[in-house]
Amino acid sequence: MQKATFLALIRLADDHLILGHRLSEWCGHAPMLEEDLAMPNIALDLIGQARALYSYAGEIEAAGRDEDALAFGRIEREYQNLLICELENGDFAQTMLRQFYFASFMLLLWEQAQRSSNTILAAIAAKAVKEAKYHRRHCGEWVIRLGDGTDESALRMQAACAVLEPYLAEFFQVDEVVLEMSKNSILPDPLSLRAAWLADVCEVFGAAKIAPPDLSHAHKGGRKGRHTEAMGHLLAQLQYMQRSFPNMTW
């Protein structure tokens, strides 16, 4: 049980850290100043949420690993994030679409997790749900604006849909860790969130004039530590300082 809770926390924390890191890569490169502020702001929220999750995971594991050891001190195979989080950013449309998918999913998950039988996780969720709501709104409006915008922006958004579509079903994958969490009312079974998530996505896609996503094919492996080629490159940058100067502090 403690082992499953530890793994569930690590998965969530890895999703947030890796996606937060990807978003932070936009800092100084966004197409306009407003988005240059927005993306690092969202990244900060995600990394803040990851910190809370890693710290708690470290306490549960009780093996002396703190948030930094968990965030920076593991090898690629030990990270259990969803593959969609580690993919390269692509263009602005692809970045916003991914962020919308993720925020919409996390909003549903955090809403349920606020009532978790685990009070610490419930507290983290109560804080994160407000942030996810803001992210979902911001990114959803961009999906609409680009999808139903100019010919160029519509093409970009359609291309982004095609790139990300095979990574969506992994959100809803069920395994023994997920079942253990839902059985004990610690975290919801992601499969139970699928219909609500799809409804939310379809509402935004309807306004954006985009066809609903097809979830029948899925790349999987993130939850087992099997990653895409992008992951090693990401970790090389993310872990550089701690690998060069172990246990360094600012």
Added chain:
Amino acid sequence: MVDLQARQAWAAAAAVLDPEVPAVTVADLGILRSVEIDVNGRAIARVTPTYSGCPAVLAIELAIEVALIKAGFDPVIERVITPAWTTDWITEQGREKLRAYGIAPPVMGSSSKRALFGDVVVACPRCAGQNTSKLSEFGSTACKAHYRCNTCLEPFDYFKCI
């Protein structure tokens, strides 16, 4: 005796200014939740972050610790995340200080799903004009958005509502 000490400790901690919005104190913002004196005479200050990733949290905690030490206390800073901070905890005095500083205080209950396309009126903190437009959903810090007043044409920060 203990009660007086607790009041003095609260007064010392509550006077600490927010490092990113130095017009308001940590008490005005509602992020200093409580200060009490424990059985060993230590001052326990409980602080809650605004956003999960707020980079100012550590600076705020250090500033409160220093303020309590200067006031002669032996402080312990505890970070609490439940119940989650909300902009509704900004005091009336804090809201007025924000406005005077040029930051529009949060419009109560405006955290709606589709506020981007204009269902919330944020009044200009300078001229009180109601005709304003949102320039950016995210501003210079995690807790702010960026607006422009269409009456006096000044840009301003809005303390966004969560």
